[in-house]
Each structure stands twice: as C-alpha cells, then as structure tokens.
Amino acid sequence: MRTPPFVKKEMMIRKGKFWKTESTFAYLLLLPATVFLIVFMFYPIFSVILMSFFQVNRLGQLMAFDPLGNYRFLAGRPDFWQIIIRTCVWTALSVSVKTAIGLIIALLLNIKFTGRKLARTLVIIPWASSVPISAMMWQWTYNADFGLLNHTLRVLGISDPPIWLAFPRTAFLANIWVDIWCGIPFMALVFLAGLQAIPQELYEAAEVDGATSWLKFRYVTMPLLSGIMIVATLLSTLWTFNSFNIIWILTMGGPAGTTDILVTHIYRYSFLYQRWGPAAAMAVITFMMLLTVSIAYARRYFREGAA
C-alpha cells in the first residue's frame, strides 16, 4: 500500500528532513496571512502615523520633518476641541440609546408570540440596507416641505413642524437618530442571540425561589448577557465614532459646523482641503482614542470572563 503524500510530508517534518523544525513549517504557513496583514493593515497605519509627524504637500508627499507641527496646529484651533467633545457626545448618546432600544426589542422578540419570525425578519431591514441609502432616505423624510415626518406631524395637527436640519440642536439630534435607527438591528440580534443562550433552567429555578420578572432580569438575564453586551457596545462604539456617511449626507457637518465630528473633519481636511498633515494627525488622535476605549472594554470583558 502506498503512503499518502501528506503522511510522507509529516514524517519528513518529524525527521527534520523537509524543514528543520515543525514550528518553522507552521510559521511558513502563517507567512501569507502575515504579509497580507502587514501590507494592507499595518503599513497604512504606520504610513498615517509617519505622515502626522511631517509637513506634507498637496500631493501627499512627505516634506520636512516636523514632529509636533500638525498636532500643535490642531491644539491651537478652538473648534478642534469642540469637535472632539461633540464626537464623544455623538458616540455616547447614539450607543446608549441603541443599546437600550436593542435590548428592549431583543427581550420582546425572545417572547413567544404569533408572527415572531416575521417580526425578527422586519427588525433586520434597517441593518440590511446600506447606510448611505438609509441616510438619503432620512434626508427625504426630514425634508421640511415634502418630507414624510413633517407631513405626518401636519396631519396630526402640528401646523408648524420643526425644520429638522436647519438648526444646530435639531440637526444634531436628527443625525443621531438616523445612526441609532441604522444600528438598532445589530444590537437587537446580538442580544437576542445572547438571550437564547441563557439556560431556561435558571429562570425556572429563580421562579421556584419566588423571583419577580424584574428580579429575573436583574439577577439572571443581565449578568449572563453582560459579556455579549460588552462586545456589542465596543463594536458599536467603534462604528459610531467612525460613522461618516450619515452626517455627510444629511448636513455635511453644518449648520455652522455644529454637526461636524472627527471623521467628517478628517475627510474635509484630507480630500477637500488636501491638508494631509493635520488630517493624518487627526486620524492618529482618533486611533489612539479608540485604542484606549478598546483596551478598557477588553479589560472589562476579561474581568467579566474571569468572574
């Protein structure tokens, strides 16, 4: 009987004839993926970090080494600090509301009722449609003259409904709502998956102990859902912080810059103004902020896991 080729190869590895050690062979197998990661992920990050320490011309070529020039420029702009604060408010508001609504929807969809499958399917729709298309749909919905929202309000007797995108506060909230609307399905589905993984016996045991619905939620559901909640909110935080399409389509950062967040500002500086140096510095700041948040979330996640 002939020895299959892979067995031969294994034997050769063990004997050290084909490759010197087994681990060398393993590293070689990892090589393509490593090269891919270096070329397509780490090199761009390195390149942006490098760019942030240089003066860069309009064509993106590095000119003079100026390690803090771009950062000093940003720090000297009062609107930059406002943009950072606004980005944090945008992210915190959007993620917390998405989490709350997503959890409520997941709890409702976890109850057995007729048409549950249809309801679960319908919840996915905002997630299934692309974000730019959703943003454009909401742009029409918010239209002061012909939009569905104001039309509905007029039908309900509100003769002078707000012009949503005209004023700083309503425009900011209108943008946040669209981001929430787009993000709810993800939260709901992830939480639903988490809920379904909780053993039913725990609820039955709690009932035997006389626990109310609230106590079951507080002491059974929430602790067992916390792991998945940390992952979902971390992902949602990263996406929301970097959410570009909605604001760019609805208000382009206006009126008077009151809906501008870091990512729209980076786009403005890089692709519209071609000021690559400050844009790279902003990208590095964004990266560091998100890295800090991710590390904090990860530590919390592993602590939860350890507990």
Next chain:
Amino acid sequence: MKKIALLCAVILVCVLSVSGLVSAQTRVRVMWAEYDGLTPDYAVNLEQAFEAAHPDIDLEIISTPWPEFFDRLITFVVGGQAPDLSVIGTRWLLDLMEMGVVEPIAQWVSDETLANIDPALREGTIGGVLYGLPVAAGTRLLYYRSDIVERAPETFEEMLDMALKVHNPEERINAVGMSGMLYPELTEHAYYLFGNDGYYFEILPDGTYGRSTVNDEAGLEAMQFMNDLVNTHQVTQPGVTAYSRDELQDLFAAGNLVFFMSGGFTSAILEARDVPFEWSVAPLPHFEGKPQSSLIVTDSMVMFNTSLAKEEAGKFLDFFYSDPWRLEFDKLVGFPPVTKSLADEPYFQTPVYRVMVEQIPGAKGWPLMEEWPEANDIIWDNISAIFLGIKTPEQGMNDAAAEIDALRGM
C-alpha cells in the same frame, strides 16, 4: 522565382515607405472628457477631419468618463505618460501646477483663437498667465415665476420690493429662495457678492490674490442684504440653513418660490417636469449703481510642458475652436458657446442660452487658489452662523476674513 523575388522586393519597398511616412508623422495625444450628450462619433469625426487637414499629424483622442478622469490623468502624468493636451476641471490646474507639468498655452494657439474667447471665460489663468482654454462654461441665472411677477427685477433692491409684495407663507409662496446649507460651492453668497461688485480677494497688480475682502464694504453690504432677506424681512423660505441647491430647485419646481438663482441645468429639469406654472429666466440682479455680474464655472483644456508636439497640439486647438466643430460640440454638451463668434448662432437664441451668453463679459469665476476649498467652508460656516443669529453680519464676515488670511499666512 525571379518574379517572386521581385514581388517581395516591391512589397518590402512599399512597407518601408509607408512606415517611413508613419514615422514622419507627429503624434498628438488628447485626453477627452465624455461629457453627457457628447457622442463617440464626434471624437472620431474630429480626429479624422483634423488628420485630413494636417496629414503630418497623428491625432489620438483618449475618451475618458468624467468620474475617473482625474485619477487617470494623474496616473498618466506621474507615470511619465502625460498627454499633450487634456480637458480638466479648471480647479485641477492647481494640482498640475504643483506638479510643475503645465505649459502656458497662449503662445501655442493663434491670435484669432485667443481673441475669439471672452477674457471673462479665461478662468484658467494663474498669476496673470493663461494655462487653460475654456472648454465648457456656464453662467448663472435668475429664475422667476412670470405668472406672479410681470417682469424680472434688474436690481436686488427691486427684487426685495417685489418680494415684499408677493411673499405669502399661508399659500406656501415664498418670495426668494435662499440656499444656506453647507455645500461644496458657495454659490448663493457669490450671486449677492458679485452683484455688489465685490470679490473674495484683493487682486494684486501681478494677478495674484491678496487679503480676503469678504468683509470689505461690498462684502458686508451683500451679507447684510442676504441676512435682511432671511431674518429682517423674512421673505425667504423658513429655515434656510436646511436647504441645499437641489432642495431649492425642488421647491421652485413645486411652485413654492418666486425668485431663485441657479445654473442652466435647472431649466432642463423644469422642462422635464413640465411644471404647471409660467416661469422665465433673467440675468442675475445686481445692487443699484453696481455692474451686473454672474458667477461662471468652467472646464479647461491644458497643454503639458512634457509635450514633444506643442506646435502641433496648438494646431489642434485652433482646429477644435473653429466655428463648425465648436458649434457641434456645444450643441451636444448643452453648454452656451465659449467662443464669441458663435454667440449669434440661431441655436443659442433661446431665453436660457441668450441670458447665459449675455452675462459672460461681466462674469467672475471662483478664486483659483489651493486654499479656496477651506476658505469656502470658513465663509459658509460664518454665513450659517449669521443666518442662525449666532453672529452679526459684520462679526461673521470679519471672522471669516481673519481666518482665511491666517490660513494663507497673511
């Protein structure tokens, strides 16, 4: 056998002579934009006709869709394969200048061709040197409902008087459409600023740009007037900061505006929608005692300094800018003519074309400077702040001018 050898020799001589003829030709490569309406036949016919008129020149027209035009052109240039000529969005000239690849064009075209192009259309001029000939251009117009007002206002003051009479929010008739939403082009402000004989920058004697003048007398008056329309007289649609140009266009098409300023493209939309009211067009109004002036936006044709056939490329430009070829081109792309000699053509005697052509001599283009996109946003943000009551017109324009000057290191 001898016959075969003789035949081979004849063929060889023919081939060599033909190849010699080919090598004697000078090649001119032109990057050509596929504008809407421009047919492939046009480029083929142009190429053939030019080659027939100039047998010593081999013309190669490289047709490229507009969305990928810039990337493709830059790839050619960076790769050392720059064409001899190329259509560009005039603003790209700044990038090409930075790369140091553009040739001053005036010396390579005939005086007749140059004289046939109105100076107002020479947007591709930097520091007083002409680098681009206009390929396509459009001035802006005042659209008005001729069923509500009998005639178009000539001045902004007149427009305000009319607006106060016809503004009727209960009937959803807003007198003046005003765009206040952040947009890549500061068009709305330009209409009022240019109409008050103002401009965004001081033009220095050498043709370069000096300090920002958005807060000079003309700039402040224009801004004050815009703010009065919005906040004092309230004759615009409410919530102007929510309206982009496209939304204003929809509002006019729905019959909710009486006066609205836009480009020639709006007329095509109004015709396509067959709007149920009468409308007409007129030159943009100006302020009393000030010259009429419209905004003009152009695309240009540039020559590259790496070209080995500049003289031949210049001959192509003279050919392309001759009446028969420009007329067909303008008809296909739907822009008004860029050459003076075609202004009286019967085809361009519709009201929209007539008004667009009529405004060319006094028209002004956007400042051609690399900081302009950022300056544009600075002005927009301050205008929005003024409309929202966060700043006074004076504060807003002073802040804008100071920020723009600081940006330019002044």
